[in-house]
Amino acid sequence: MRNKIIAEKLSKNLKEISVAEFFEKNRHLLGYENTTKAMLTVVKELVDNSLDACEEAGILPNINVSVKQTGENKYIIKVEDNGPGIVEEKLPFAFGKLLYGSKFHRLRQSRGIQGIGVSGAILYSQLTSGKPARITSSTGKRYINTIDLMIDVTRNEPHVISSKREKNPEKWHGIKVEMEIEGRYIEKGQSILEYLKQTAIMNPYARIVFNGPNGKVTFSRVVQDLPKLSKEIKPHPYGVELGILRRMLKETRAKNILSFLKSDFSRVGKTSALQMCKLARISPKRKPHSLDHNEITRLHKAMQTVKLISPPTDCLSQIGEETIIKGLKKEIEAEHFIAITRPPSVYKGRPFAVEVGLAYGGKLNPNKQVDLLRFANKVPLMYHQGDCAITKAVKEVDWRRYGLQQPSNSLPIGPLVILVHFASVWVPFTSEGKQAIASYPDIIKEIKLALQDAGRKLKKYISRKRRSHEIQMRKNLFERYIPEAAAAISKISDVPKEKIIEGLEKILKKGLKEIDIEEGENSNEKETKNGS
Ligand SMILES: Nc1ncnc2c1ncn2[C@@H]1O[C@H](COP(=O)(O)OP(=O)(O)OP(=O)(O)O)[C@@H](O)[C@H]1O
Numbered sequence: 331m332r333n334k335i336i337a338e339k340l341s342k343n344l345k346e347i348s349v350a351e352f353f354e355k356n357r358h359l360l361g362y363e364n365t366t367k368a369m370l371t372v373v374k375e376l377v378d379n380s381l382d383a384c385e386e387a388g389i390l391p392n393i394n395v396s397v398k399q400t401g402e403n404k405y406i407i408k409v410e411d412n413g414p415g416i417v418e419e420k421l422p423f424a425f426g427k428l429l430y431g432s433k434f435h436r437l438r439q440s441r442g443i444q445g446i447g448v449s450g451a452i453l454y455s456q457l458t459s460g461k462p463a464r465i466t467s468s469t470g471k472r473y474i475n476t477i478d479l480m481i482d483v484t485r486n487e488p489h490v491i492s493s494k495r496e497k498n499p500e501k502w503h504g505i506k507v508e509m510e511i512e513g514r515y516i517e518k519g520q521s522i523l524e525y526l527k528q529t530a531i532m533n534p535y536a537r538i539v540f541n542g543p544n545g546k547v548t549f550s551r552v553v554q555d556l557p558k559l560s561k562e563i564k565p566h567p568y569g570v571e572l573g574i575l576r577r578m579l580k581e582t583r584a585k586n587i588l589s590f591l592k593s594d595f596s597r598v599g600k601t602s603a604l605q606m607c608k609l610a611r612i613s614p615k616r617k618p619h620s621l622d623h624n625e626i627t628r629l630h631k632a633m634q635t636v637k638l639i640s641p642p643t644d645c646l647s648q649i650g651e652e653t654i655i656k657g658l659k660k661e662i663e664a665e666h667f668i669a670i671t672r673p674p675s676v677y678k679g680r681p682f683a684v685e686v687g688l689a690y691g692g693k694l695n696p697n698k699q700v701d702l703l704r705f706a707n708k709v710p711l712m713y714h715q716g717d718c719a720i721t722k723a724v725k726e727v728d729w730r731r732y733g734l735q736q737p738s739n740s741l742p743i744g745p746l747v748i749l750v751h752f753a754s755v756w757v758p759f760t761s762e763g764k765q766a767i768a769s770y771p772d773i774i775k776e777i778k779l780a781l782q783d784a785g786r787k788l789k790k791y792i793s794r795k796r797r798s799h800e801i802q803m804r805k806n807l808f809e810r811y812i813p814e815a816a817a818a819i820s821k822i823s824d825v826p827k828e829k830i831i832e833g834l835e836k837i838l839k840k841g842l843k844e845i846d847i848e849e850g851e852n853s854n855e856k857e858t859k860n861g862s
């Protein structure tokens with residue numbers, strides 16, 4: 331009896347939780363745990379969206395970011411892009427409803443995926459400023475739409491406070507977002523400036539202008555072409571989990587299992603589909619939604635057993651070696667640059683590719699730990715460095731082999747910036763904040779292989795540099811003794827001293843020239859392979 335009363339009491343409190351309410355309470359999960367990080371997260375979500383939208387529309391991105399202080403710990407953030415904009419009916423939902431987006435249900439490389447980034451930022455803004463966000467959008471047609479928007483947190487629905495429509499004689503297109511937030515502005519370390527600088531390195535085809543509290547900084551465009559646009563692919567059988575297969579069987583439009591396997595998955599032809607059916611002891615003519623639990627389990631197992639070729643990799647959009655070098659050169663004052671783009675690989679049926687860039691020497695400090703720049707789908711990862719597969723891979727490489735110092739289980743020491751880009755249709759982030767990549771062994775292995783390729787090239791350069799330094803030292807020594815040696819030889823040979831000096835200098839020059847040619851041949855081979 332007592333249990334029944336308690337159960338009835340508890341049942342009264344059972345109700346649905348809105349996702350907006352959940353993230354309002356757990357805002358740290360989205361990167362809003364302190365004011366410095368929150369400000370960076372807002373800018374990052376807006377800029378990442380702008381870059382995604384521009385790239386998808388084939389537009390070279392022009393992005394303006396502005397941060398203006400309005401009070402103690404209060405700032406207005408504005409981000410404007412020249413992208414395709416959003417149609418009027420969808421505008422409130424894209425910005426005012428959490429878990430609403432265009433990228434979640436597709437397998438294709440993009441910066442955003444969850445449909446939570448910008449609405450999370452607006453949620454944080456209204457929580458800390460109590461004010462609506464202003465969004466202006468145009469698709470380049472007759473009108474420009476502006477809405478003042480808040481999120482109805484208990485219902486997770488957009489609440490448009492006011493809206494207006496203006497004529498668009500200039501055919502402007504893009505999105506402008508403006509919101510007030512509680513924040514703290516810094517310029518060192520994990521800051522907006524550092525995020526924009528790293529974004530500029532990885533996206534050198536974008537022009538980004540930042541108007542901050544301390545003035546204007548322009549990150550110019552040095553590459554005039556957008557990277558190859560990634561294509562959407564279907565899931566590969568090796569990456570599909572049992573529960574997902576069950577849902578796909580329920581939702582498919584295919585009339586029978588054979589056409590379901592052929593049409594809803596990548597790399598499954600008639601022969602492999604029939605093989606799967608045979609292994610699972612299911613007739614290929616069965617209706618997909620008629621399968622019971624045991625049959626689905628057997629089909630799932632059969633799908634993992636049949637040999638299939640890897641998924642297509644045109645769903646990826648790598649940056650490429652040449653662009654990586656251009657990006658690094660424009661933002662980092664180093665003397666030598668190396669880039670490696672590995673061919674795509676697969677984890678859990680999902681394609682991914684690793685790229686590595688190195689900037690060495692020049693103004694970089696030789697006595698400190700190297701700077702590690704981590705990127706996932708062209709977005710800089712600014713936090714949780716220690717938890718990231720990229721950091722683990724860098725530490726596991728033996729950098730002493732490539733001419734650097736390295737304390738055990740640490741990043742190497744030397745005048746070096748290491749850039750690692752992980753590109754995939756589904757980046758296995760460790761949390762919703764999207765700041766670290768999970769340590770799948772296949773991923774760590776690929777990153778290490780790319781780092782080792784780059785490391786070997788670095789070693790060649792360092793050895794060459796060391797050798798030419800030694801030669802220079804020897805030359806200096808020799809030059810210093812030429813007058814003395816010439817005087818002595820002149821005494822015993824009766825040849826005038828000046829003539830002997832001339833002869834010795836000729837020998838020295840010839841020797842150096844031969845060494846130069848030899849070194850040049852080695853470096854030419856390296857340069858073409860690098861594309862540098
Ligand atoms: N600047 C923009 N231009 C065009 N469309 C945009 C822009 N910003 C956002 N959108 C649209 O709004 C949707 C929601 O954006 P949001 O940042 O919340 O999610 P997302 O980018 O899909 O994923 P994530 O949560 O990982 O960032 C996007 O999927 C996109 O369709």
Ligand SMILES: [Mg+2]
Pocket residue numbers: 375378379441442443446447448
């Ligand atoms: Mg986003």
